[in-house]
Amino acid sequence: MMRIHLYEYKGKAFYIEEGEVVEIFIKSRVMVDPAYFREI
Numbered sequence: 001m002m003r004i005h006l007y008e009y010k011g012k013a014f015y016i017e018e019g020e021v022v023e024i025f026i027k028s029r030v031m032v033d034p035a036y037f038r039e040i
Helices: 034-039
Strands: 005-017 020-032
Touching: none
Parallel strands: none
Antiparallel strands: 005 020
């Protein structure tokens, strides 16, 4: 059974905006959902 995990993360994050990869620095909590990740 895969479970959702919550982590505290500090470092680089990336997202795509208008076809371009944008790099940002974050200090936040991140939720990891392996089942959803496999689905997409």
